[in-house]
Amino acid sequence: MNFNKLAQILAVEPKYRLAQAKQAIFKDLIPSWVQATVFPLALRQKLQKDFPLSISAKEFHSQDGRTVKIVLELDDRLKVETVLMSYPGRRNTVCVSSTVGCPLKCLFCATGELGFKRNLTADEIITQVLYFARYLKDKKQRVNSLVFMGMGEPFLNYDNIIAAIRTLNTKDNLHIGARHFSISTAGIPSGIKRLAEEKMEINLAVSLHAPDDQTRARLMPVARQYPLAQLFAAVDYYLKKTSRKVMFEYLLIKAVNDSDEQARQLSLLMNKKLYLVNLLTYNLTGAFEPSSPERLTRFQSILKKNGVAVTARYSFGADISAACGQLAGRI
Ligand code: SF4
Known part of the structure; x- marks a missing residue:
């Protein structure tokens, strides 16, 4: 969906039509203009033809019922994956992709194996969330939070992810609170510093995966370009500017980084x-x-003994290749 195109189509209509269209798409979450009965029939037919609301995706459900993955087909037939994770107490987090494939080629990640195809537009990012907003509406639930931990390094598509966040955050869109967005980076210092300057309280997560440059560079080629000293200088800048928590993701791999x-x-x-x-x-x-x-458990206990705040995350959807590092845009 290209939301600029919607504005263009409705430019010849009375101004309130655009507001009605946004209400229909983001509040009523209609999947077809046929249901937009506030519009005259001719306009509904025009929108149905020139700006269809259908989203082409194939769903996969995990056995424990807590994860749904979609493989979403874009207008140019490329595919991206998006994951819905449901926590007890009806909290729903959508893990979105920011690019098709990824150029960073982390060794533990199926997305990296694909190579890089292209950045997603802000509208394509919003469409991923809209799919699950519609899905949850039928269960009388909503999307509570969003993480940029799907396919791609978000900071290599900075402008589009920030544009998508700003739009999704607005009242006339899905109105997801700024504090409910998290961006996970493989460690791009310039992106971390730019985020520090945003006037939005977005959460930052950094994929660390090793405590020394050598092991990190073995797992993540991008670490050769940005050693830990440079990465932590950027994170400290972010801390100074925002006073917000920073989450360091650490993937435990046997005999590589778990001693x-x-x-x-x-x-x-x-x-x-x-x-x-x-x-x-x-x-x-x-x-x-x-x-x-x-x-x-042993690794965690050493961190705790040393006074480090540490959690161990439940892994969602490994049985449908929806867990961290498994997204590869394949059906
Ligand atoms: S882990 Fe993230 S940054 Fe690394 S290759 Fe996969 S998608 Fe890219």
């Missing part, structure tokens, strides 16, 4: 009160093996 010594090294890096570590289990994409549950 006691590496837990101690990580503890030293986590030297600010607003730093928080989130331990993730590695979801098989072929390259490595996951750490055992015992290793995860």
